[in-house]
Amino acid sequence: xxxxxxxxxxxxxxxxxxxxxxxxxxxxxxxxxxxxxxxxxxxxxxxxxxxxxxxxxxxxxxxxxxxxxxxxxxxxxxxxxxxxxxxxxxxxxxxxxxxxxxxxxxxxxxxxxxxxxxxxxxxxxxxxxxxxxxxxxxxxxxxxxxxxxxxxxxxxxxxxxxxxxxxxxxxxxxxxxxxxxxxxxxxxxxxxxxxxxxxxxxxxxxxxxxxxxxxxxxx
Numbered sequence: 001x002x003x004x005x006x007x008x009x010x011x012x013x014x015x016x017x018x019x020x021x022x023x024x025x026x027x028x029x030x031x032x033x034x035x036x037x038x039x040x041x042x043x044x045x046x047x048x049x050x051x052x053x054x055x056x057x058x059x060x061x062x063x064x065x066x067x068x069x070x071x072x073x074x075x076x077x078x079x080x081x082x083x084x085x086x087x088x089x090x091x092x093x094x095x096x097x098x099x100x101x102x103x104x105x106x107x108x109x110x111x112x113x114x115x116x117x118x119x120x121x122x123x124x125x126x127x128x129x130x131x132x133x134x135x136x137x138x139x140x141x142x143x144x145x146x147x148x149x150x151x152x153x154x155x156x157x158x159x160x161x162x163x164x165x166x167x168x169x170x171x172x173x174x175x176x177x178x179x180x181x182x183x184x185x186x187x188x189x190x191x192x193x194x195x196x197x198x199x200x201x202x203x204x205x206x207x208x209x210x211x212x213x214x215x216x217x218x219x
Contacts, residue, residue: 012028016028040085043085044078044082044085047081048074048077048078049074051064051077051081052074052077055077059196063076064077064080065077098181105164105182105183105184106185106188107185109161109164109184109185109186110185112160112161113161115157116158116161119153119157122143122150123150123154124207125210127147128205128207128210128212129210129212131207132207132210132212134212161186164182164183165178165179165182
């Protein structure tokens with residue numbers, strides 16, 4: 001069978017249904033639905049607590065740090081994450097494939113951006129540590145191949161990030177919808193980053209001004 005409607009159905013369910021085991025297909029659908037609800041519940045919990053923590057640290061609006069009376073539930077943070085999740089779910093009414101690709105590429109892009117930040121943090125930490133004349137032997141762990149390691153990691157992550165959809169620029173006509181769907185995470189990250197720097201007045205810390213605790217094992 002090659003029914004277009006079957007694309008939205010679990011392959012396990014299709015196997016049982018085509019084999020004539022209707023009850024088994026219903027059980028499999030119940031299992032899948034339970035797994036989806038469990039994943040959604042854990043994601044909602046993590047997102048709510050993350051937004052609450054950001055608000056407590058002053059990195060998000062203070063209203064999200066408010067707790068419900070007696071229960072201690074960050075209700076405003078929960079309401080916001082629920083609203084965003086509902087909008088993402090209802091986006092399927094508009095164009096499920098396009099919106100899904102935007103959300104998937106945005107979340108995937110943040111992973112590469114996070115690794116870029118890790119490489120920069122490692123490089124600057126080691127440079128600042130040595131700039132202040134500290135002994136690297138005091139560190140419980142020393143990554144090898146420094147500074148080649150973080151520089152190579154940063155370069156590779158940058159190439160992967162920028163080259164995810166390079167073939168779109170090689171075509172005779174550039175598909176800008178595809179380009180935007182691929183790279184939308186970059187302008188969003190820059191907007192949030194520069195917005196935070198502007199609001200909080202944060203600046204790059206010079207190597208000489210970096211502070212390190214006496215107990216190097218905290219690193």
